[in-house]
Amino acid sequence: MIRDVNKRGRSRRLKKVRVAVRVPGGGIVYHYRHKRHSQARCARCGRPLNATPTGPRSIMGKLSKSQRRPNRPYGGYLCPECLRELMLARAIEEGMALLASR
Amino acid sequence: MGVIEVGRVCRKIAGREAGRICVVVRVIDDNFVEITGPKDLTGVRRRRVNVKHLVPLPIKLDIPEGASDEEVLNALKETDLYPKLLEEKEKRERRKGKPA
Numbered sequence: 413m414i415r416d417v418n419k420r421g422r423s424r425r426l427k428k429v430r431v432a433v434r435v436p437g438g439g440i441v442y443h444y445r446h447k448r449h450s451q452a453r454c455a456r457c458g459r460p461l462n463a464t465p466t467g468p469r470s471i472m473g474k475l476s477k478s479q480r481r482p483n484r485p486y487g488g489y490l491c492p493e494c495l496r497e498l499m500l501a502r503a504i505e506e507g508m509a510l511l512a513s514r
Numbered sequence: 515m516g517v518i519e520v521g522r523v524c525r526k527i528a529g530r531e532a533g534r535i536c537v538v539v540r541v542i543d544d545n546f547v548e549i550t551g552p553k554d555l556t557g558v559r560r561r562r563v564n565v566k567h568l569v570p571l572p573i574k575l576d577i578p579e580g581a582s583d584e585e586v587l588n589a590l591k592e593t594d595l596y597p598k599l600l601e602e603k604e605k606r607e608r609r610k611g612k613p614a
Contacts, residue, residue, distance in 0.1 A: 496528050510571060
């Protein structure tokens with residue numbers, strides 16, 4: 413007894429995951445669950461970011477801005493190590509320019 | 515690139531104030547120094563910080579150890595970096611709408 417597949421189209425296809433469930437009658441029924449939100453990743457090295465919770469708007473909307481991402485330049489976008497490397501490179505370049513301009 | 519010592523102008527490369535200019539006012543030990551922005555110029559308050567978070571620039575101010583923010587500010591005014599600092603500050607304030 414496989415029930416007709418859903419008629420809801422995109423609202424199911426994009427957001428739902430199908431789980432096969434055995435039914436007392438012996439058939440299979442599909443249960444639809446929300447997809448889990450993926451974790452925030454560093455834009456440069458792909459490492460998962462700390463201090464960046466993820467979730468549906470119902471949860472994230474309640475969080476204040478500082479609860480959603482670290483209070484640092486590029487917070488929630490770059491991991492601390494990548495930020496340090498980029499800032500270091502920029503500072504060295506600035507140092508060289510200052511030396512050259514003397 | 516210059517060595518970390520009293521009067522050394524540095525860029526902070528980590529933490530909340532990453533990317534901002536600060537000046538070393540006191541060396542605590544070979545890992546920690548005391549820096550100041552000064553706060554109303556670069557948004558870096560007087561605080562103890564690990565040298566790993568700093569990158570020295572080739573500019574050194576002639577200030578006594580433990581100098582006050584005013585002394586640091588006046589010394590900074592002479593350097594050719596000062597106009598750039600004002601520009602950075604103005605940009606920050608324009609973006610944040612309030613003194614950053």
